[in-house]
Every structure is written in structure tokens, then in C-alpha cells.
Amino acid sequence: MSELRQCARFADWQKVDETSDLKSIGLAPKPEAVLLLPMLAHSFQEQHEEQIRSLSSSGPGARETCLVNMPFHSRFEASETLYQSFNSTPVSEFMLNENYGRARLESSLHPFVCGLTHHSFTALEQKTRTQRLARALAGRLKWRPGEGSELDKVVATYTYNTIDVMTLNWAVHMLNGVSAPASSSFTVDDLVHQLEDSGAKVLFTCAPLLQSACQAATKAGMPLNSIFVFDLPVPYAGEHAFTTFEQLVTEGATLPPVPALSWEEGRGARQTAFLCYSSGTSGLPKGVRISHQNIIANVLQITEAETPERKAQGQGFQDVLLGLLPQSHIYMIAIFQAAVYRGDSVVVLPRYNLNQLLTSVGNFRVRTMPLVPPIIIDLVGKVSLAQKYDLSSVRKVITTAAPLAKDMAKRLCQLYPAWRLCQAYGLTETSAASWTTEDDIWLGSAGGLLPNVKCRLLTDDGDEVQGENQPGELLISTPAMSLGYHNNQKATEESYVTRGGERWFRTGDIAMFRSSSRDRQNLWIIDRVKELxxxxxxxxxxxxxxxxxxxxxxxxxxxxxxxxxxxxxxxxxxxxxxxxxxxxxxxxxxxxxxxxxxxxxxxxxxxxxxxxxxxxxxxxxxxxxxxxxxxxxxxxxxxxxxxx
Structure with a gap:
């Protein structure tokens, strides 16, 4: 462990040079821009500090007693009332309305920028485009926000990354619908399964995947006129007369506004916002029903966990992230929305290409790169290529989705000592649950639990693990935990369990907790019960x-x-x-x-x-x-x- 801790010190704090002239796309620093966190979110740190004072006054044994008598907790002991206060709020309203604490639209960076064409829209323009798209979809599909079930308004996406995917998601939510993203790696049969299981009425795709999308739609009984095409990264110019995303936005400008949603108390906690498909160990992928409150909770959890390090950068700090990983993955759904909420910018690339990644980092002064281990391995293995590019703006790499080998993590830190390597852990069913903060990096660890996340560890006999350094099957309880599996009650009952009066998700992973050099509990994933x-x-x-x-x-x-x-x-x-x-x-x-x-x-x-x-x-x-x-x-x- 000492070796890991020593490795974590390779990267030292360094201020980011953000003086590049990028005003044309909204990426220049704006001193007047102040990150506005939710009024309620400010109580996170106050409550945490108060609890620390309380624990300190209780004597040296207080922390140990807390651990033995309770499941493992986040160090950010946030109030559950924060998340309950958003239980009647649609994601679209939360993300586009400053009244819910998001960064001011006028002073936000351009939310999404195409890394290939440099095309982008301001935050205000994105809000307008979302509203216009919602109008066009409502007109064409005869959908009314206050009518019918959300599961009657499922919109599937099967596309490479674009700057318009999140705009589509929020437009669907404005109509009281569900977004069902499909992986761009899907075969035709994979996509057929998702279209049929989700009951999707509409499919958005891109020109490179259009042929497969048409084949899948035909097999699933979806009319071809229900397929729309993203402009990726240039306008669609195919032989067939498919309506494009941009044509819908233009069409919506001439239509009347869509009535605002007015939800009763608790509806946001019950209603599905995203239907994300996750492979299980027993056959075809299962649709995971993620509620509006789940998404909002995870955005606030990530925001709170990163607040101290953002404050350290100074008032008005704004980040530039790399948007390379699939937008169909819950990892990016969460990170993208957290970034937009804080007024940051995401540089979007359609799919992985190392040269495009390296070029975009230099062109847009990317500071934070969410990656997965195979890309990190590529970066390390092709260091001679990477050295030809300007990567001086990068300060943080976040990795998840699969374990990163200790030797590879150490090698990355040695090659790029200015980069802070932070690992995270989560599942489609729970969203992000643990997160490494920049002041407590311990390579190999998945970081500390996000605010209001609780964990239990169970032995093979079902007994509860009470202390650190003892492995057990990981159970997670979090405000971001999904509602269950779509059309699969049996699987829901097997994986979502009630224990101690609370709802928990059985991850199938073997984990343990260890205290870092800062005396903070870190989550370590050491094996898998599931066969995935x-x-x-x-x-x-x-x-x-x-x-x-x-x-x-x-x-x-x-x-x-x-x-x-x-x-x-x-x-x-x-x-x-x-x-x-x-x-x-x-x-x-x-x-x-x-x-x-x-x-x-x-x-x-x-x-x-x-x-x-x-x-x-x-x-x-x-x-x-x-x-x-x-x-x-x-x-x-x-x-x-x-x-x-």
C-alpha cells in the first residue's frame, strides 16, 4: 500500500493556464462567471463540518463506534431532504432553469462543442433549441406533456456522439417521455431487442449507422418515417428523405410552445427519465429504469464531491472536459449533465480516435478527461505520438467502467506527472457511487462514497462485515439508485433488496473499505460475484x-x-x-x-x-x-x- 500512496504523490497541484484566446466558441475564461450551486447544496459542507465537530467532541472512539453499528457511509453526510426536494422536478427543468441552482446561462461556457468542426451553441441557444425540438416532436408525434404514460413516449438513440444528444434527451423529458440510448456498438439484432423491449416509438441515429438502424427498425416493426438523423458531424445528405435533427429544430421555431410540466409531489422519484440497457449474466441486456430524481441526485452528488477542488481553483472557475466516451453510457450521462449544470464545457468527439483526442485537447485546452482503461493503455503505449501534441492543459483523468491495473496507473502518473488520476465506481443501476477527490488519490482505490451513498458488505453466509480490510459482497443504497428493470420483475426482485428498512442494490462485486493516509474510507473493488x-x-x-x-x-x-x-x-x-x-x-x-x-x-x-x-x-x-x-x-x- 505504501507503494500506491507514494505513486499517488507523483502528480502535484498546478494551476491551469486558461488564457488561450478561445472566445469565439465560449471557452475563454470569464471572471464574471460565478458557479451557482443550489442553495440547499451549500448545506452539504456546513452539515459535514458540524458532524466532524460533533464526532471530534465525542472522543477518539466515536468514529470506530459509528463504523461498527452502521453500514459504510460517505464522508459528506448530506441530508436526504436535499434530494427529496427535487422529487417533483423533471430533469429538463432542473438542467435548463437557473432557479434550481445551475450556473447562469449567460455566463456558462458553451455546453457542447464538436471537437472536429468546432461547432457549438451557447447555453441560452441550447435551451431554445431544446424547446423548439420538443415542439416539433409534439407536433409530429401528437404527444402532449400532460397525457399518457412516459412509457408510451420512448425515444431511442443509436448514434455516435454528437453535441445534440443531450438536447434531444431534455426535449423528450419536456414531453413527459423517456430517452432510451442504445450503444453504437450494437448489432442489428441487439438493437432490435432494445427497440422491442423498450417499446420505442422513435429512433434517432446518424448517417454512419443509418443502414443498421433501418434494418433493426424494420425487424422491430417501426416505420422508417419514425427514424430521424443527427447531423454528425456535418449535415445528412443521403438519398432517402429522412428528416434531420436540424430540420426538426427549424420546424419547431414556427410552432406554439409546449405546455410546462406540472408534477405532483413524488412523481419525479417514480417516473422513468432514461431507460439504459445493461448486460446481465443471464442473457440479453435488461432495461434499467432511471428516474428523474435519480439523475438529479447524481448531478448534485458529483457537484458536491468536486466543490472543494473547484473552490481551490478560484472564484468563477470553469472546466473543459473531453466528451469521448459513449453518450449511451450512464457514466457519460451523469458527467455531461454535471458539467452543464456547473457551467462547464464538453468537447465532443464522435468515437475514439487517438489522434483526434490529442488534437482536441490542444485545440480546446481540455483540463479533465473522463476515460476508460483501454484508452489509458493506448496513451501509455503510444507516448511518442502523444508527445507531439500540446497536452499541457490536462490536470485530471477520471477512469471507470473497468478496473485499471496498478502498474498501468503508476506508469501513466510517471509519464504525465501533472495529471491527477482519479478512479470512480458505479453501475447502470446505481449511477456513480464512489469518486476519487484530488486531495485523496490512492491508486487502485475507487475513491470515497459520494454524498448520501451507503454501503453494506455481506459475507458468503449473509452476515454483515463490520470493519475495514474485510471483503464482502457490495450492496449500495443511494438517492441515485434506479427504479428497477423494465419488464423484468424477477430480476428486479433478485437484485434490488430491502434490508434494515432500506432499499439496496446487490452489485455482485466483492469489495472492502480501507482508510487512506488522510484517514478517509476508500472503496476497493477486489473481485466479482457476477460473471459479467x-x-x-x-x-x-x-x-x-x-x-x-x-x-x-x-x-x-x-x-x-x-x-x-x-x-x-x-x-x-x-x-x-x-x-x-x-x-x-x-x-x-x-x-x-x-x-x-x-x-x-x-x-x-x-x-x-x-x-x-x-x-x-x-x-x-x-x-x-x-x-x-x-x-x-x-x-x-x-x-x-x-x-x-
């Missing part, structure tokens, strides 16, 4: 691949596990029992590999290999004992001298 495979941060359900493999005539039985990979983090590997009369060999291996490749998204290909075995280890009830297979693989790697 993460390839470059994308989820792969073993059961889905196994079900597919069993349809191949050469496969009698099979099991899929994760095998470590330096670049991807993990890769799926298949163990196959051949059907009678089949003989293992290169031709069969290639046939099975091609079979999966032709039917699954790239991150689900069997790049970890295919191994033929006589039997698949199972317990008495027939459940695959993946742990046995993983242990065998680990033994093989140790014998071969692999460091993975």
Missing part, C-alpha cells in the same frame, strides 16, 4: 454467448469466461465440448469463431480463444462452475510466466 465480462468497458454476458454457441452443430456443451488482456481489460474465452463425431482441429476452431463473429458485436467475439474440453464443470443443479475454469486459466498463466 468487460471488454474495453463494454459488457458481455457469458450466458448470451453460450446460448448462441449451443446452436452450432459442432457444439454439445460450452462455457464462456473472461480472460485478462492488457489492452481490452478482458476478453471472452469459450470452453467447448464437441458434438459426437466432431474432431477438434483448426478448421472447427475457425468455424466456431466465424459463427460468433457473424452474429455478435465486435466486443463479443471470442478473442480470448476457444479451448476444447471433455466436460464443463457444473454443480448438482447444473450451474456452470466458472470459478473452476477461471482458476484453471489463472494457473496456466502463472505456469507460463504471464504477468496478467
Amino acid at each position: 465480462i468487460k471488454v474495453k468497458g463494454l459488457q458481455v454476458a457469458p450466458a448470451e454467448l453460450e446460448a448462441l454457441l449451443l446452436t452450432h452443430p459442432a457444439v454439445r456443451d460450452c462455457a464462456v469466461i473472461a480472460t485478462p488482456d492488457q489492452r481490452a481489460g478482458e476478453l471472452p474465452k469459450a470452453f467447448v465440448v464437441l458434438s459426437e463425431g466432431q474432431h477438434n482441429g483448426q478448421s472447427v476452431t475457425e468455424a466456431i469463431y466465424r459463427f460468433v463473429k457473424s452474429r455478435q458485436a465486435r466486443h463479443k467475439w471470442l478473442e480470448g480463444g476457444i479451448e476444447f474440453v471433455d466436460t464443463i464443470p457444473k454443480n448438482a443443479s447444473g450451474k456452470i462452475l466458472r470459478r473452476h475454469l477461471r482458476d484453471q486459466e489463472a494457473a496456466k498463466r502463472r505456469a507460463s510466466g504471464s504477468k496478467l
Whole structure:
């Protein structure tokens, strides 16, 4: 641990040079711009300081007693009433209305800037565009904000990143609808499943994905005139007459305003805002119902956790973030909205390209980069390329979605000593739950719990872990915890449980808490109970691949596990029992590999290999004992001298 703490000191505080002339796109520093936090949010720090004084006066044993008798808590002991005060507020109103504490629209940076074309809109322009888009959708779809269920107004997105995705989300919320983002890595069949399961009435896509979107829509029974095209990064100019996003905004300028939503108390806590699909271990992705209050709570949690470090930068500090990761992922949905709420700017790139990333950092003086481990590995591995670009503005890297190896984290800190490497932890079902603050970096840790997040750790016998440095299955309770799974009550009951009168989510991860050198509890994720495979941060359900493999005539039985990979983090590997009369060999291996490749998204290909075995280890009830297979693989790697 001392080695990790020493590594965390590689990056020292340095002030950001934000004097570049970027006024044309709203990225120049504006001394008059003051970040306006919610009036209620100011009580966070006051309450925290009061509780610290109370604990201090209770004697040295007070903190220990608190830990033993209660689940693990955030150090920001925020009041639950803060989140309850927004239980009747739509996300769109919260994000676009200064009365809810967001940064002043006039003094905010341009919320989203295209990293390729430099195109952007001011915060005021974005609000106007959102309202106009809502009018156009209401006119075309005959949707009225006060009528019908939100689940009758589901709008799916299947696109690379654009500066207009969040505008669409908020316009849908203005109409009392639901945004259902789909991963741009989805195959046609993946998208068909989401369209059918969500009941989406409309699909927004982009020109590069239009063909797949049309195929999926046709299979799902969605008319092609229900497909709209984002202008990414230039206007759509295809042969077919699809209506573009920009045409809708222009159309909405001529239409009457959409009536404002007026919700009764508690509706924001019950109503779905986003339907995000998360792969489980038992088959196809499940739709996670994330409420308006969940989103608002997570924005406030992230804002409060980062308030001290923002204050250290001086009054009027505004950040510039890199918007490279998929906007369909809850990670970016949360970070993007927290950034806009605080008046920051996000530089959006359609998809990952290292040269575009490096160019954009220099062009827009990007300070904060939310990344995932595979991109960090690429940065470290191609340092000679990176050194050709101006990365002097970067001060912070946030990584999540998959574990970052200690050696890789240390290497990044050595190569870029001015960068603060902060890790976070969360799930689609909970949004961000832990966050590393810049004053308490401990490489390998997922940081401290966000405000009002509580955790329990359970042993295999269901007993509660009472102290630090003891592993257990992680359960999370947070105001940002989702409502449950869409159309899947069984899965909801299995994963969302009540304990001690409170609602908790069973993460399936094995974790422990340790105190840092600043005597703050840090969350450490050390293993997974669930079998989910993460390839470059994308989820792969073993059961889905196994079900597919069993349809191949050469496969009698099979099991899929994760095998470590330096670049991807993990890769799926298949163990196959051949059907009678089949003989293992290169031709069969290639046939099975091609079979999966032709039917699954790239991150689900069997790049970890295919191994033929006589039997698949199972317990008495027939459940695959993946742990046995993983242990065998680990033994093989140790014998071969692999460091993975």
C-alpha cells in the first residue's frame, strides 16, 4: 500500500493556464462567471463540518463506534431532504432553469462543442433549441406533456456522439417521455431487442449507422418515417428523405410552445427519465429504469464531491472536459449533465480516435478527461505520438467502467506527472457511487462514497462485515439508485433488496473499505460475484454467448469466461465440448469463431480463444462452475510466466 500512496504523490497541484484566446466558441475564461450551486447544496459542507465537530467532541472512539453499528457511509453526510426536494422536478427543468441552482446561462461556457468542426451553441441557444425540438416532436408525434404514460413516449438513440444528444434527451423529458440510448456498438439484432423491449416509438441515429438502424427498425416493426438523423458531424445528405435533427429544430421555431410540466409531489422519484440497457449474466441486456430524481441526485452528488477542488481553483472557475466516451453510457450521462449544470464545457468527439483526442485537447485546452482503461493503455503505449501534441492543459483523468491495473496507473502518473488520476465506481443501476477527490488519490482505490451513498458488505453466509480490510459482497443504497428493470420483475426482485428498512442494490462485486493516509474510507473493488465480462468497458454476458454457441452443430456443451488482456481489460474465452463425431482441429476452431463473429458485436467475439474440453464443470443443479475454469486459466498463466 505504501507503494500506491507514494505513486499517488507523483502528480502535484498546478494551476491551469486558461488564457488561450478561445472566445469565439465560449471557452475563454470569464471572471464574471460565478458557479451557482443550489442553495440547499451549500448545506452539504456546513452539515459535514458540524458532524466532524460533533464526532471530534465525542472522543477518539466515536468514529470506530459509528463504523461498527452502521453500514459504510460517505464522508459528506448530506441530508436526504436535499434530494427529496427535487422529487417533483423533471430533469429538463432542473438542467435548463437557473432557479434550481445551475450556473447562469449567460455566463456558462458553451455546453457542447464538436471537437472536429468546432461547432457549438451557447447555453441560452441550447435551451431554445431544446424547446423548439420538443415542439416539433409534439407536433409530429401528437404527444402532449400532460397525457399518457412516459412509457408510451420512448425515444431511442443509436448514434455516435454528437453535441445534440443531450438536447434531444431534455426535449423528450419536456414531453413527459423517456430517452432510451442504445450503444453504437450494437448489432442489428441487439438493437432490435432494445427497440422491442423498450417499446420505442422513435429512433434517432446518424448517417454512419443509418443502414443498421433501418434494418433493426424494420425487424422491430417501426416505420422508417419514425427514424430521424443527427447531423454528425456535418449535415445528412443521403438519398432517402429522412428528416434531420436540424430540420426538426427549424420546424419547431414556427410552432406554439409546449405546455410546462406540472408534477405532483413524488412523481419525479417514480417516473422513468432514461431507460439504459445493461448486460446481465443471464442473457440479453435488461432495461434499467432511471428516474428523474435519480439523475438529479447524481448531478448534485458529483457537484458536491468536486466543490472543494473547484473552490481551490478560484472564484468563477470553469472546466473543459473531453466528451469521448459513449453518450449511451450512464457514466457519460451523469458527467455531461454535471458539467452543464456547473457551467462547464464538453468537447465532443464522435468515437475514439487517438489522434483526434490529442488534437482536441490542444485545440480546446481540455483540463479533465473522463476515460476508460483501454484508452489509458493506448496513451501509455503510444507516448511518442502523444508527445507531439500540446497536452499541457490536462490536470485530471477520471477512469471507470473497468478496473485499471496498478502498474498501468503508476506508469501513466510517471509519464504525465501533472495529471491527477482519479478512479470512480458505479453501475447502470446505481449511477456513480464512489469518486476519487484530488486531495485523496490512492491508486487502485475507487475513491470515497459520494454524498448520501451507503454501503453494506455481506459475507458468503449473509452476515454483515463490520470493519475495514474485510471483503464482502457490495450492496449500495443511494438517492441515485434506479427504479428497477423494465419488464423484468424477477430480476428486479433478485437484485434490488430491502434490508434494515432500506432499499439496496446487490452489485455482485466483492469489495472492502480501507482508510487512506488522510484517514478517509476508500472503496476497493477486489473481485466479482457476477460473471459479467468487460471488454474495453463494454459488457458481455457469458450466458448470451453460450446460448448462441449451443446452436452450432459442432457444439454439445460450452462455457464462456473472461480472460485478462492488457489492452481490452478482458476478453471472452469459450470452453467447448464437441458434438459426437466432431474432431477438434483448426478448421472447427475457425468455424466456431466465424459463427460468433457473424452474429455478435465486435466486443463479443471470442478473442480470448476457444479451448476444447471433455466436460464443463457444473454443480448438482447444473450451474456452470466458472470459478473452476477461471482458476484453471489463472494457473496456466502463472505456469507460463504471464504477468496478467
